[in-house]
Every structure is written in C-alpha cells, then in structure tokens.
Amino acid sequence: MGELASLRTPRGIFATVILGLCAFMPVLAPALDEPFYITVFARIMIWAIAAVSLNLILGYGGMVSFGHACYLGIGGYVVGIMAFHGVTNGFIQWPLALLASGLAALVFGAICLRTRGVYFIMITLAFAQMIYYLSISVEKYGSDDGLTIDFRSEFGGLIDLEERTVIYYVIFFCLVGSLYLVHRVVNSRFGMVVRGSKSNDARMHAIGHPTYRYRLACFVIAGMICGLAGILQANLEKFVSPDMMYWPRSGELIFMVVLGGMGTLFGPVAGALVFLLLADTLSGFTEHWHIIFGPFLILVVLFVHGGIDGLLGRREAAGG
Amino acid sequence: MSWVFFTEQFLNGFQLGILLFLLAAGLTLVFGIMDLVNLAHGSLYMMGAFFCAQFYDWTDSFLFAIVLAVPATFLLGILVEVVTLRTLYTRNHLDQVLATFGLILIFNEIVLLVWPLEGLSMPVPTYLLGSVNLLFGIEYPIYRLLIILVGLAVAVALYFLVGRTRMGMLIRAGASNRRMLGALGIDVKRLYTLVFGLGALLAGLGGMMMAPILSASSGMGESVLILAFVVIVIGGIGSIRGAFIGAIIAGVIDTMGRSFLDVFLLLFLPANAAEAAGPALSSMLIYVLMAAVLTFRPQGLFPAKTG
Amino acid sequence: MKSKIILLATAAAMMAGPALAAEKIKIGFVTTLSKGPVVIGKDMQNSVELALDHIGRKMAGKDVEVVYGDDKFNPQDGKQETERLLQRDKVDIIAGYIWSNVLLASWPVARDAGKIMISSNAGPSQLAGKGCHKNFFNISWQNDQTPMALGELLNRQGVKSLYIIAPNYAAGKNMVSGVERTFKGKVVGKDMTKWPAQKEWAAELTKVKAANPEGVFVFYPGGHGPAFVKEFTLAGLNGKIPLYSVYTLDSISLPLFQKANMNGVMGTVMTQQWVPDLDNEQNKRFVADFKKKHGKYPSFYGSQAYDTIFFIKDAVEAVNGDMSNIDGLRARMQDTQFKSVRGKFKMGANHFPVQDFWSRKVVADADGNWTTSAGEVVLKDHQDVYAKDCKM
Numbered sequence A: 001m002g003e004l005a006s007l008r009t010p011r012g013i014f015a016t017v018i019l020g021l022c023a024f025m026p027v028l029a030p031a032l033d034e035p036f037y038i039t040v041f042a043r044i045m046i047w048a049i050a051a052v053s054l055n056l057i058l059g060y061g062g063m064v065s066f067g068h069a070c071y072l073g074i075g076g077y078v079v080g081i082m083a084f085h086g087v088t089n090g091f092i093q094w095p096l097a098l099l100a101s102g103l104a105a106l107v108f109g110a111i112c113l114r115t116r117g118v119y120f121i122m123i124t125l126a127f128a129q130m131i132y133y134l135s136i137s138v139e140k141y142g143s144d145d146g147l148t149i150d151f152r153s154e155f156g157g158l159i160d161l162e163e164r165t166v167i168y169y170v171i172f173f174c175l176v177g178s179l180y181l182v183h184r185v186v187n188s189r190f191g192m193v194v195r196g197s198k199s200n201d202a203r204m205h206a207i208g209h210p211t212y213r214y215r216l217a218c219f220v221i222a223g224m225i226c227g228l229a230g231i232l233q234a235n236l237e238k239f240v241s242p243d244m245m246y247w248p249r250s251g252e253l254i255f256m257v258v259l260g261g262m263g264t265l266f267g268p269v270a271g272a273l274v275f276l277l278l279a280d281t282l283s284g285f286t287e288h289w290h291i292i293f294g295p296f297l298i299l300v301v302l303f304v305h306g307g308i309d310g311l312l313g314r315r316e317a318a319g320g
Numbered sequence B: 001m002s003w004v005f006f007t008e009q010f011l012n013g014f015q016l017g018i019l020l021f022l023l024a025a026g027l028t029l030v031f032g033i034m035d036l037v038n039l040a041h042g043s044l045y046m047m048g049a050f051f052c053a054q055f056y057d058w059t060d061s062f063l064f065a066i067v068l069a070v071p072a073t074f075l076l077g078i079l080v081e082v083v084t085l086r087t088l089y090t091r092n093h094l095d096q097v098l099a100t101f102g103l104i105l106i107f108n109e110i111v112l113l114v115w116p117l118e119g120l121s122m123p124v125p126t127y128l129l130g131s132v133n134l135l136f137g138i139e140y141p142i143y144r145l146l147i148i149l150v151g152l153a154v155a156v157a158l159y160f161l162v163g164r165t166r167m168g169m170l171i172r173a174g175a176s177n178r179r180m181l182g183a184l185g186i187d188v189k190r191l192y193t194l195v196f197g198l199g200a201l202l203a204g205l206g207g208m209m210m211a212p213i214l215s216a217s218s219g220m221g222e223s224v225l226i227l228a229f230v231v232i233v234i235g236g237i238g239s240i241r242g243a244f245i246g247a248i249i250a251g252v253i254d255t256m257g258r259s260f261l262d263v264f265l266l267l268f269l270p271a272n273a274a275e276a277a278g279p280a281l282s283s284m285l286i287y288v289l290m291a292a293v294l295t296f297r298p299q300g301l302f303p304a305k306t307g
Numbered sequence C: 001m002k003s004k005i006i007l008l009a010t011a012a013a014m015m016a017g018p019a020l021a022a023e024k025i026k027i028g029f030v031t032t033l034s035k036g037p038v039v040i041g042k043d044m045q046n047s048v049e050l051a052l053d054h055i056g057r058k059m060a061g062k063d064v065e066v067v068y069g070d071d072k073f074n075p076q077d078g079k080q081e082t083e084r085l086l087q088r089d090k091v092d093i094i095a096g097y098i099w100s101n102v103l104l105a106s107w108p109v110a111r112d113a114g115k116i117m118i119s120s121n122a123g124p125s126q127l128a129g130k131g132c133h134k135n136f137f138n139i140s141w142q143n144d145q146t147p148m149a150l151g152e153l154l155n156r157q158g159v160k161s162l163y164i165i166a167p168n169y170a171a172g173k174n175m176v177s178g179v180e181r182t183f184k185g186k187v188v189g190k191d192m193t194k195w196p197a198q199k200e201w202a203a204e205l206t207k208v209k210a211a212n213p214e215g216v217f218v219f220y221p222g223g224h225g226p227a228f229v230k231e232f233t234l235a236g237l238n239g240k241i242p243l244y245s246v247y248t249l250d251s252i253s254l255p256l257f258q259k260a261n262m263n264g265v266m267g268t269v270m271t272q273q274w275v276p277d278l279d280n281e282q283n284k285r286f287v288a289d290f291k292k293k294h295g296k297y298p299s300f301y302g303s304q305a306y307d308t309i310f311f312i313k314d315a316v317e318a319v320n321g322d323m324s325n326i327d328g329l330r331a332r333m334q335d336t337q338f339k340s341v342r343g344k345f346k347m348g349a350n351h352f353p354v355q356d357f358w359s360r361k362v363v364a365d366a367d368g369n370w371t372t373s374a375g376e377v378v379l380k381d382h383q384d385v386y387a388k389d390c391k392m
Helices: A010-031 A036-060 A069-084 A090-112 A117-137 A164-187 A189-199 A201-206 A211-237 A247-260 A267-285 A290-303 A307-311 B003-034 B041-059 B062-083 B093-114 B142-164 B166-176 B178-183 B188-214 B221-235 B240-266 B271-296 C002-016 C038-054 C075-088 C100-113 C145-156 C170-182 C202-211 C224-234 C254-259 C281-294 C300-318 C326-334
Strands: B131-133 B139-141 C025-031 C062-070 C093-096 C116-119 C136-138 C161-167 C186-193 C215-218 C243-245 C269-272 C353-364 C370-382
Touching (some): A010 A036, A036 A189, A069 A247, A090 B271, A117 B221, A164 A189, A247 A290, A290 B093, B003 B139, B041 B188, B093 B221, B139 B142, B142 B188, B188 C224, C025 C075, C100 C136, C145 C215, C145 C243, C161 C202, C186 C202, C243 C269, C269 C370, C300 C326
Parallel strands (some): C025 C093, C093 C116
Antiparallel strands (some): C269 C353
C-alpha cells in the first residue's frame, strides 16, 4: 500500500507528477502551442499500459515474456478485422478482443509455464513469432501492409472516440485502471503467492499453493491488459499491422519495464515515458541517435540499480 | 522427386545447420559458463563479416582476410568483455539483456558511420566457385562444402578443447562452481575473458564465412541472433553437443520445410489454399519445432548439468 | 540534420518577422534515415537536396524549405513523423514514403488535415483503386506495373517456362501477381520466402535446378538482392538459366556486385519506369550532377524523389505560390506539366502516373562503373489495373 498512501515521498511525488502530466496534457499542450504532443502522449500511455501488464508477470511474477507484444497485436487485430467486416460496435469489439487475447494467453501460458528461465523467454518468443508470421501471411487482412480502420469503435453515442480529447481520456482512464488492477492483484493473497513463487516456487508449492494455476491466471490477466492496450492502439492509430507484434516490440516492452524499475507500480509508466520521449528527442537532433541511446542504456544498467525507480532512493525493506 | 534431389536438400539443411552451430556454440559457451545473456553476439557476427570484407579489400586474398579477421574478432570480443560485460556477470539476466541491447545499437551505428551505407561486399574466391561431384551424381557447390568442413572442424576442436584440455577442465569446473576455482588460485577473471573472446571468434567466423555471400551490412546480426537462441534452447543451454545437434535439427527441418512442404500440403489441400499456407507454415516451422521440443522437454534436448 | 539547423535559424527569423515567414513554402518529406535500409532514405534525401539546388531553393519566387521526417522503418513512427510535420512544422505539402505500410498508416493524417500527400515511392493497390482520394498523388508507379512489364518482356523474349522466387509479404505478392497477369507461359514453380529473416536460398535453388525452367523471376529489394544473385551463381545456375528481376538490381546494389566481381549479372535484363541513361535534358542534368556530388549513380528511388520536387514546383507556380489554394494546386497536379527525368509524364485519373516502362540491361559505362542502360519500351502509356475502380 506504501506507494499510494505516502504521496510525500520522492516516489509518490514522482508518480503524481507523471500522472498529472498525462492528465493535463490536452490542456497543457495547446497552451504551449504544441498540440502535437497530445497524440504523442496518448501513444506513450498505450505503451505504458502494455508495459504495466508486462510488469505484472515480469516484475512481480519473474516470468520474462519475450512475446508480450503479440497480445497487443491480437487485441488490435480483433478490432481491425471486425471493423473490416463492418462491425464497429465497441460493445461487441472490445469484449471479443479481450477474450481473444485472454484465450491466447491461456493457451500459450499453459504450455510456456512448464518451462523456466531462458527457456521461458524463448518459448514465449516462439508463440509470438508464430502469430506474427500468421498475420503476415493472411493477405485478406493486408498482410504486412497492415489494415486501415475507417471508423473507431462506436459506443452507441455514449462516447465519441473520434473526438481527440475523448479518446485521450479513455486511454488515460484505462492506464489508471490498469495500474489500480495490478496494484490490487499484487497485494491480494493470490498476488502474494505469485510473488512468492518468483523467489521460491518449490516452497510456495510445498505449503499447499497451486502455484502453476496461480501463475497461469496471472499470465492471462497480463495478456488481457495488454490486449486492451492493443484495442486502444488500433483505435488511436486507426491502423493495425504485423509490425505491432514483431519481436523488437516485445524487446522494447521489456526495456521499458527494466528501465523504469521492475516490480514497482509506476516504474513501467516512467520507463515507457523516458524510453519513448528520449528516442523521439534524440532522433530529432541527429540521425545517428543510436550512438547516444546505446551508451545511455548501458550506463543506466551499470550505475543505476533498479532503474528509474532506483533513482528515487532506497526502498524500505519488505514494503508492499 | 529423386533421392538425389532429396540428398541435396538434406545437405543444404546440414550446411545451414553448421552455420547456425558456429553462432550457437559461442552463445551457449558464454551463457553456460558465465551465465551471461549476450544479445550482442549477433553484432560480433556482423563485425566478423565487416572485418573480413575490409581485410579482403586491403589484401585481395580471402585467406589473408580470414587470417587477419579471426584475431581481430577475438580481440574485439576481449575488448567488449573488459570494458562493459565484465561488470554484468553478477547481475540478473534482464540487466544483461538491456546492456547488451545497448551494445547492438552502438555496433550498428558504428558500422553505418565507418563503412558505406550499403555495406561492404567481396567476391567468392574463384577457386571456391563451381561445384564438385559427390557420389552418385550429386553436384554440390564447393563453397557450401567448405562451410560444412569448417563447421565440422570447429565442432571437433571445441570437443577436444572442452573435453580434453586443462583449459576445458577449468571451463567445466567454472561452470559448476565459480568460487571453488577462485579458491584454488585460478584467475577466473582471465578465464572468463578468454572464453568470451573465443565465443566472439566463433561468431565472427560465422560472419566471415558468410561475408562473400551476403555482403556485410548494418543490422545483419539480429535475425541470426534469434535463430542462434532458438538453437541453443532446443539443444539445451550450456551444452556444446546440444548446440551442435540443435543446430543441425533446426537447419535440416527449416530446409526440408521449404523444399517439401508445398508438395506435401497439396496432398490434402486444394491448390490455392496450399499455396497460401505453405510459405506461412514454413516461416513458422522453426518456432513450432522449438515450442514442441520445450513442451516435452522443458530443459531442451541435452540439458547441461546445473551446478 | 542540416535542415534542422536551417529550421532553427528560420525559427529565429520567424520571431523577428512573422510576415516574412509566411512567404515560405514548406514541404515535409518522410523517409527512412536511422533504422533499416538507411541507404535508400539517404539516396532520396540527396536527390531532394539536389533538386532544391537546381531550382535555386525557390518556387514561384518564394523560399522553399524541406523538413525531413524519419519513419525509423516502422509504420507507427512514420505516422508520428507525419503528424509532427503537419501539426508542428505546419508543412503545406507532405511527400516521401518508401514503404507501403508506412504510407497506409500515415495517409489518413494528411487526408483528415485536408492536405495534399505525394508518395515518392510506395504504390499500394489500396490507394489506386477504391481507396483513391483527390488529395493523394503517387509519382512513382503502382506496385503491379513494373512486374507486368516484365511479364510482357518475357513473352517477347520467348520464355515459355518460369520459376518464381519472392519474399512472402505484401509487395512480394504484388510483384508475383503482376508477372502472372501478363506472362503467357507456364509457371513451373513458385517459392515465397520468409521476409526479411531469410537470406539463404539453397533449398529454393536446388528446386530450380530440378525444375530446369527457361527463366527465373525474382524480386529482392535492398541487401537481399546481391545475396540472392550470389547464391544463384554458387549453385551454378548463372549462364544456364537467365535471371529476370524487378527492383533487385539497382544503383544501390550494382556497386556491391561490381566489388564482388560478379560478372554473371552483366547483361541481365529487368523493367523499370526510369533508367539512368534516358535521353532527356532533365535526366542528364540530374544524373550528371548527382554523380559529381556523390560519386555514384542515383537510384530509381532518388529519381522519383527528384521528380517529386519538380512536380510540386510546377503546381506551386501555377497558383503563384499561394499554398492555401489547395484546389488550384490539386487541379494543376492532375494536369501536371513538369519536366520529369523519365521524359514524358502524365498523371492518370486515379492520381497514379500513366507512363512507359522500359527494359533495362546491366552494362559497364565508359568509366567501367556498372550501371543499367535503357532498351526498348515494353509497355507504352501504361495505366495500372486498379484505376477503373477509382471514383473520385
């Protein structure tokens, strides 16, 4: 509970500043005559949702998925394919997309969770690559050209996503909702078991917890939250393409989580923000921005323990 | 479809497997012994290719280029280890992944800055062009045969190095108990540096063998890196034997898929469906293989003993 | 980078005198500059800069500024750059785009902003047929056209049986269906390979050897081209089976071939809408000055980028530099009079060019550098097949 209660700690202030920045961007950006940044922040928040979902399994559960972007693609493609066939009703699109990403996570997770360590990393990659090549092969839905979505999801006139501010705040509330959900999951008894099995699976199992089932449930929840990010991305960009789930995207998600601080609630949000803004800013200065970005990543790893979160001072032992 | 065709395709697969082995061997050594996940392994492959093409440009001899490029990649590996990776051994895998990803970005950019944007190309030496007649009318390109021979020689050499020499003994001992070695007065640091250099050399050698065919270009290491990881995971991490068998299986299955899957699918699918499904399936085949192996053997085919 | 400095300088100038700034014509140009095939993006950027030099960086008497956007070889970043150029840099016209997926993701941004977009390379069927739009122009070709010309060339050369190898992605499939549309002989085999990971064709080439066709058709853009041709040589097929290609042997890959002593590609034929030695003033000046400045031949990507600037200039001068007159700009673009490096140029009703396609052959020029030389016109005044579905 520490993080939400103690808003006066550096960590609390940092989280408030970031969320506040996101919350007021639609007002802030036009005031600074930079309305372009509204969409940039919407995009960053979507990546943040995906990173938050990955953090649930990676940071808290120790399950390093190297195929997490595939749920982004599944969520997005369900929206895209339904729109392609003329079904634009969000009340149908969204639950189906969530269901599809959840089901995929259930099937993949059931197989992947039998393995550990690097084997787990690689088998999650294998499934993501299968979905990726599948999406490239289906010519009907655009192959690697991608699929253009003409209309964003419709909610019977209740919410108009075509409105820039509306879709922005829908994304914002999804981000806040995901954070809250992860917070609740992690601090529940269920979450304790999953976190416990990260450090010692055998002991958790021995004291009578069905750790495999718990970890699988956790994997499915993460897959669905990431599917939600996919739904939002398809709606924001009005476009889906296999590139969404190519393995470098999964890698970038891992970097965001590690950069921000694994197993911390706001870490992934900060990680996504810094990773994307830094790449964007640096590439604005020079085409050879990788020559700065690369050493930056290495220096962060070498000298900052625990990512950006680690910069905010030492964590109290056994918090949570 | 004659058996000559079949044998040729098998050889093609074997050759692809051998190439994958050159990459996977170094990766699995570093991984198994130092417990280091090195994403920049593909970059060392790329640097091997660039060194080879550059030295060829200066010397006009493929042989000299190899002779110079091999120590160059070895030294580069040592440099990378001493400057950055040395401090990462005690870190968790994710820190290593992030830092070595940083290295990939740096290497790709250096290559773009130093060499022409379109990359460097070099010829296949004329004495290696053409085909030889193997038994029973099987014609096989000499250069591909050379890759097979080099790979087999490396496999045998590694087998002896790890299994029969003092250094190999230390390597095996270091893999199972790092502290013990130190207590015995062995300079573990230097041992690790040497092993990393050896891994870099092997990756570089793979790049050198491919440089005359592919030409060296920025980013050429990434797709190969993923394949190398697939191979060591199929084979079982840390095991040279596993890497060899995993590489050959992956190479042969991939090639056989590309050779026969379309014909095979025609047996029970209509022509246009088979035409669409064939390429999709053969792209996925290697990942399906890995998922299948790990489903039944979560530690790979030949898991190395864990300490 | 240079343009960024200019941009900063002009930003300062803008603060000094806003009236002056409004006189500027701003063009956005999205291409690949920092990830993936940077060499293509650079070639286009160099050609744009050369075109600007040639017009004295002025259109209709006003200063021209080109702001570049880097798509980082992926659709999402490409779209973000498009938004940045339109919303932040407030460009009047946006152009560039090498890749179909980047173009398709970015186009709605320009459409919704009511701006004119010009594709300097990508020509997906989606925007040529039902999805055509009054504000979208393509100045290169529609994907199917070049391979259709090649199929026709194969017929003329009397090729009866063909083996096809191409990557398994959208453009690869377009190329294959293009050839199949015009080729009258028999396709004896077809392999669609994993893209972009697969750079090894031993299995496919062994199949070619077994099928023994009268010709092999390939499409491998970028770095894959030289690798394929080299393996083709290794397999001993060079000289035995003629190799036909589109977008595979170009000014970017030919120096690599030459350095690798691959004499086998000499005399190889392909089709294209532009050839470096086309005999017209505009082209001679472009190729000669590009060679002088960069020490190599421009690629077809570059030729299209160069044309883009002159295409825009023609329209801007028709409206006397009044960039708010979108209708006027569009009307002139539909009926463009610009001097193309291709010689004649006509815009079709669906805003894709109606143009000639040449056969071209790999040769060595007077200095011994490898390049391509124009042969005959294979398809005359050719319009893409999707144009009939376009209702504007």
